Every structure is written in structure tokens, then in C-alpha cells.
Amino acid sequence: MSILVDLMAGAVDEGYANAAARRGAQPVPTVVRPTAGAARPLGLRGRTAIGAAVALALAGALFATAAVATHRGNAAANRDRKQLVAQVTLQTAATNALERQVSTLSTQVSNARTSALSLTDRGAGLLSQIKQLEPVDGAVPVVGTGVRVILDDAPASHAAGSDGSGVIVDSDLRAAVNGLFIAGAQAVSINGQRLTAQTAIREAGGAILVDFRPLSPPYTIDAIGPPSLGSTFSSSETGQLFVTDHQLYGLGFTVDDHQRLTLPSAASVVVHYAKPLESP
Numbered sequence: 627m628s629i630l631v632d633l634m635a636g637a638v639d640e641g642y643a644n645a646a647a648r649r650g651a652q653p654v655p656t657v658v659r660p661t662a663g664a665a666r667p668l669g670l671r672g673r674t675a676i677g678a679a680v681a682l683a684l685a686g687a688l689f690a691t692a693a694v695a696t697h698r699g700n701a702a703a704n705r706d707r708k709q710l711v712a713q714v715t716l717q718t719a720a721t722n723a724l725e726r727q728v729s730t731l732s733t734q735v736s737n738a739r740t741s742a743l744s745l746t747d748r749g750a751g752l753l754s755q756i757k758q759l760e761p762v763d764g765a766v767p768v769v770g771t772g773v774r775v776i777l778d779d780a781p782a783s784h785a786a787g788s789d790g791s792g793v794i795v796d797s798d799l800r801a802a803v804n805g806l807f808i809a810g811a812q813a814v815s816i817n818g819q820r821l822t823a824q825t826a827i828r829e830a831g832g833a834i835l836v837d838f839r840p841l842s843p844p845y846t847i848d849a850i851g852p853p854s855l856g857s858t859f860s861s862s863e864t865g866q867l868f869v870t871d872h873q874l875y876g877l878g879f880t881v882d883d884h885q886r887l888t889l890p891s892a893a894s895v896v897v898h899y900a901k902p903l904e905s906p
Contacts (some may be wrong), residue, residue, distance in 0.1 A: 694798055734868050761813055764822040764892030768813045772887040773856035775802055778844035778878025792875050796829040800846055805864030811849035817841050820892040848887050856883040
């Protein structure tokens with residue numbers, strides 16, 4: 627029992643007791659505990675949580691604003707695109723109607739000219755010359771044997787060179803057309819558009835224009851001429867250059883003979899000068 631009494635009496639070590647006695651001479655700080663319902667000062671953890679919540683709220687607001695703006699922008703872009711497509715469709719229909727009207731009027735003019743020239747012998751001679759020249763200048767459609775040449779850009783698997791080696795350009799079309807005429811072609815069209823002595827083949831903004839009309843690949847060149855037109859063109863210097871480009875750069879190049887090709891008349895044939903006939 628004496629051991630238990632000693633433990634109870636001397637539970638605090640002597641050193642701790644001396645330190646406690648020394649501190650007893652100093653005022654002990656009073657800890658004020660907040661009462662129920664009183665506001666507590668925020669610690670570092672609390673301020674961090676509130677800052678994170680505010681940042682998340684601001685980020686959410688920014689994302690929501692961006693989503694709304696993107697949605698409105700897409701809607702406006704789709705609306706503008708639909709309006710543009712509608713305008714293009716309307717203008718294309720109007721252009722087609724005008725082309726049909728031009729064709730009808732051209733037929734009427736041709737019939738009236740034939741009737742007027744047939745009244746005299748001299749007029750009949752002029753009419754014969756006109757009939758011979760019309761297929762050449764593209765004033766009338768022509769039908770006959772010929773060749774179809776197709777030029778196309780290299781497929782996506784072939785990377786186009788910085789010099790445009792993988793893309794058909796306006797100079798390629800001009801070379802092909804000139805090569806066909808040298809080989810004996812009498813009439814030529816590109817993508818259904820008849821060429822004349824006044825036709826311009828040029829490039830603008832990355833697009834190839836034929837008489838100011840944009841064309842897109844593949845480019846189909848129909849030419850009417852003698853049965854040997856295809857072989858003569860293929861063996862020419864121009865044809866061999868296209869064969870080399872096909873092998874090196876993957877450009878599309880085919881030459882096929884056709885027993886019957888139909889080329890349309892030119893969209894318009896402009897007369898730059900004329901003089902009246904002398905009286906018979």
C-alpha cells in the first residue's frame with residue numbers, strides 16, 4: 627500500500643514540478659472559447675477552400691460564357707452559309723435560264739441568216755463558208771471520232787511538292803490543248819466547255835479558269851479529230867511529259883479513243899469586226 631500511496635503523492639516528477647512552480651509566477655494566457663453562434667476567425671485551410679470555390683465558380687462562368695458565344699457563333703455561321711447557298715442556287719438557276727435563252731436566240735439568228743443568204747448565189751457561197759468555219763470557231767456543236775484525255779491531281783498519298791508538282795495547273799491544261807491541236811484535233815472542250823480561238827486558260831486564286839469559268843479536277847479534255855489522234859498525242863513530246871509526271875509525281879493521266887464524241891457549242895462567240903458586203 628505504501629508504494630501506491632507514494633505514486634499518488636508523487637505522480638509528477640520533481641523536475642516537472644519545479645518547472646511548473648517557476649511558470650506559476652507568470653500570468654497564464656486566457657483561452658477564450660467562442661460561444662455557440664459566434665463567428666469564428668478563418669484559418670489558412672478555410673481561406674484556401676473559399677479561394678478554390680471562388681476560382682471554380684469563375685471558371686465555370688467563363689466556360690458557360692464561351693459555350694454560349696460558340697453556340698451563337700455556330701448558329702450565325704450556319705445561317706449565313708444557308709443564305710449563301712440559297713443565293714448561289716438562285717443565281718445558278720438564273721444563269722442556266724439565260725444560257726437556254728441565248729441558245730434559243732442563237733438558233734433563231736442562225737435560221738434567219740440561212741434564210742436570208744439562201745436567196746442569192748453569192749449568199750449561198752458565203753453560207754457554205756460559214757458552215758465550214760462554224761465547227762472551228764465553236765459556234766455550233768460537233769460530233770465525231772476523237773480522244774478523251776483526263777488530267778487529275780495526285781492522290782493524297784503523294785505529297786505535292788513545293789513547286790506544285792502534284793497538282794494540275796493552268797499551264798498543264800494549255801500544254802495538253804495545244805498538243806492535241808498539233809496532233810490534229812479539230813475541236814476541243816474542257817469539262818464540257820467548248821474552246822475557241824479566243825479562249826483563255828488561266829489561274830486565279832488557286833482555281834483554273836476557262837473563259838472566266840472555274841473548273842475543278844479531274845479535267846476531262848475531249849477532242850474530235852482523225853482516228854490516229856490519240857496515238858499521235860500520246861507519242862508526242864507533250865504526251866511523254868505527262869507520262870513522266872504520272873510516274874514521278876502520281877499525276878492522273880489517261881488517253882482513251884472514242885468512236886463518237888459530242889462537243890457543245892461555245893457559250894458565246896464574239897465578233898470583233900465586220901464589214902458590209904458589196905452590192906451584187
